[in-house]
Amino acid sequence: MEKKGKHYALGLTFLFFAVGAFTASHHEMWRDEIQAWLLARDSTSVFNLFAHLKYEGHPGLWHLCLMPLSRITHSPVIMQMFHLLITGVTVYLFVRYSSFNWFQKLLFCFGYLVLYEYAIIARNYALGLLLITVFCVLFRERYKRFIWVGCVLFLLAHTSVHALIVAIAIGIALCCEYVFGGRFLKPLSQEIKTIENKRSIWIGFALIAVGIITAVLQLNPPPDTGFAVAWNFKYEAKRVNDIVKLISRAYLPIPKSTLGFWGSNTLTTYPFFQTIQVPLCYFLMLFGVLLFLKRPTALLTYLISTFGLLAFFYVKYQGSIRHHGFLFLTFLMCCWIYRDCPAISLDKTEQQDGDSTVNRVLNVAGTVVLTLLLICHAIGGITAVRMEHRHVFSYGKLTAEYIKSQDMQDHLMVGETDFAASTVAGYLQKPQIYYPRGSRYGSFVRWDKARTHNVTNQLVIEEARKLSREHSQPVLIILNRAIGAKLRAQHNLSFLVKFTGSVIGSEGFHLYLMPNG
Numbered sequence: 001m002e003k004k005g006k007h008y009a010l011g012l013t014f015l016f017f018a019v020g021a022f023t024a025s026h027h028e029m030w031r032d033e034i035q036a037w038l039l040a041r042d043s044t045s046v047f048n049l050f051a052h053l054k055y056e057g058h059p060g061l062w063h064l065c066l067m068p069l070s071r072i073t074h075s076p077v078i079m080q081m082f083h084l085l086i087t088g089v090t091v092y093l094f095v096r097y098s099s100f101n102w103f104q105k106l107l108f109c110f111g112y113l114v115l116y117e118y119a120i121i122a123r124n125y126a127l128g129l130l131l132i133t134v135f136c137v138l139f140r141e142r143y144k145r146f147i148w149v150g151c152v153l154f155l156l157a158h159t160s161v162h163a164l165i166v167a168i169a170i171g172i173a174l175c176c177e178y179v180f181g182g183r184f185l186k187p188l189s190q191e192i193k194t195i196e197n198k199r200s201i202w203i204g205f206a207l208i209a210v211g212i213i214t215a216v217l218q219l220n221p222p223p224d225t226g227f228a229v230a231w232n233f234k235y236e237a238k239r240v241n242d243i244v245k246l247i248s249r250a251y252l253p254i255p256k257s258t259l260g261f262w263g264s265n266t267l268t269t270y271p272f273f274q275t276i277q278v279p280l281c282y283f284l285m286l287f288g289v290l291l292f293l294k295r296p297t298a299l300l301t302y303l304i305s306t307f308g309l310l311a312f313f314y315v316k317y318q319g320s321i322r323h324h325g326f327l328f329l330t331f332l333m334c335c336w337i338y339r340d341c342p343a344i345s346l347d348k349t350e351q352q353d354g355d356s357t358v359n360r361v362l363n364v365a366g367t368v369v370l371t372l373l374l375i376c377h378a379i380g381g382i383t384a385v386r387m388e389h390r391h392v393f394s395y396g397k398l399t400a401e402y403i404k405s406q407d408m409q410d411h412l413m414v415g416e417t418d419f420a421a422s423t424v425a426g427y428l429q430k431p432q433i434y435y436p437r438g439s440r441y442g443s444f445v446r447w448d449k450a451r452t453h454n455v456t457n458q459l460v461i462e463e464a465r466k467l468s469r470e471h472s473q474p475v476l477i478i479l480n481r482a483i484g485a486k487l488r489a490q491h492n493l494s495f496l497v498k499f500t501g502s503v504i505g506s507e508g509f510h511l512y513l514m515p516n517g
Contacts, residue, residue: 008105009096016091016109020084020119023385029076030394030504031419031445033122034426037076038444040066042431054222055447057317059158059215062124074429083122087114090130097137098336101367104374108332111377112253113325116384125322128163131156132333135170140340142174147200149174150207157211162319162326164215165312169304169330171208177297178205181342227447228317243314247281250327251373254380261387262503263321288331291366294359295341298334305330328373335370387503394507395499396423402497402511403428403476411476414464414514416455419445420480420507433478436463457483461491464514475514482510 039056040063043049049067053060069078091114095105108114118126135152142149157167178201221229232239248267255261256269267273285306292299309327313319392398403409403424413433415421425433425443432441436459438451445451457479464475477483477493488495493512500508 006096008102009092012095012106012109013088013092016115016119017084017088019110019385020087020115023116023120023388024080024084026389027080027120028392028394028397028502029080029122029423029426030396030507031423033079034076034396034423035419035444036063036122036124037066037070037079038422038426039063041070041074042443043067050218052444052446053218054220055225055227057219057221057228057447058124058160059164059218061155061158062127065127076426080122083126084119086126086130087119090114090118090126090133093130093133093137099339100336100370104371107371107374107378110381111374112255112380112384113328113377115381116388117253117322117325120385120388121322123322124160125163125325128156128159128166128326129329131159131163132166132329136333136336139337143201146204147207148204150204150211153208154211157208157215158218161219161312162309162323164212164219165308166305166326166330166333167208167215168212169301169308171205171212172304173297173300174208175205176300177342181296222448224448224450226449226452232315239314241278243310243318244281245277246310246313246318246324247284247327248277249321250324251284251331252376252380253321253325253328254376255383255387257383257387259387259391259501259503260505261384261391262393266383287365287369288334291362292334292338294343295338296344297341298338301337302330302334328377332370335366391503392501393503394423395502395509396420396507397427399424399478399499399509399511400427402499406496408476412467412471412473413476413478414460414467415478416460417480417506418442418451420509421478423507424478424509434463434467436460439463457481457487461487461493461514465491468514468516472516474516477512477514479510479512480506480508483512488512 035056039049039052043052043063046064046067049063050060053063065082066079069082072078091109094108098105100108114129118129131152135149135156138145138149138152153167153170157164249265252265252267254266256264256266258264268277288302288306289299292302306327309330313323317323409428409430413421413425413430414436415425415433416436418435418437421433421435422443422445430443432443434441435445435451436455437453438446438448440446440450460477460479461483464477467473468475482498483493483495487493492515494515496511496513498508498510500510502508
């Protein structure tokens, strides 16, 4: 049986790598992916990197992983390979060690979040998924390996703000289990008594606490930050419902089969689903509570994570599907560790004979509901992969290839809008271009207030003219919008080419050449 499980894990992982590698080879990375690469590539040291990360709103573990890769090559393709490897390891660990049945494991591997969002889109969230999976693997023997648990949660807190919330929830749940569980949960009381070296437990908790504190300190933005600066503590019923609806997006991620598939949800196009969406989300939360009710550790983890994430989406930044996905990951994680959590049981006979009828019904219902949710994820994953093959995700890569084919990669360049043009800079492997938004040279975007002013086409042309005169060179203008014929003629601009119609609409590009002088 053990050998069969290992072979099944290896087979699914191989199949996942095959599908993932083929899909990744067709994926043109967009600005958020390239931003992390440019930060790692163009930061001169670790300290310099963390200074730049102050504007990012994420801890730096992903960027630290990318730094050595960027010293091997300036091509961001190596980041895609590394990212896919991370998710492949996650798939193997999940299939090999999780408590789910073979069909649920298959669905998980090719679900939307795993196959597409956290495998093909190369971001920091895949590291969070991997570390959550490692935590679940360690959970059964957590008190024997608590220092390792502490290390994993330390790292988890440094992958993203959403993973940080999950790490806080797990830390609180484990602390409550250890401190109070021995009094109320007899099986756990016996296990705790057998621990020979309790110092390792407190070292583990110290690691968790240090990880959380250092991540929070790292996320503290500088005074001149210019992105997502607002906080919303005012109660608004409509906003509450809008945030609650994110649960259905995370649990049922089935994108539309259209150009703008990414971040869409086909279910929301149906009037009936719109009617039941909010009640369905409350039902899913209530179902999770009932499912984990007799296992306090799982219940606490689920409640704190879910409400922590929803609170963050409400007061700070509503986010996108990659962020909302942590709501489902929390539910899945709690389903995994459920069996290894100590149960509340006042009836010794019930403890010996197994769960009560109600609990058995809940467990069967949980299996059915989880399978149905994973089927929806698999439909979403297949749809996303199909759309990825059919459409250009971003024209940053093809624009860079055109520039290279015309032997213009060494030209002075002006890029607007900066976050779109940075994608081209990343694929060009160019150290810097000039961004009128912020009036500075750079590669990655610095999300400060200096770049929040409006930049017109006229201002872009004036900046390009100034650079051309200063350096006595022609200037290549990279815009994610068109310049009118009248303005082009007025400034003697040559239109070169345009690339439009990508999944990321703002990453279509128009290229113009400003003549020397």
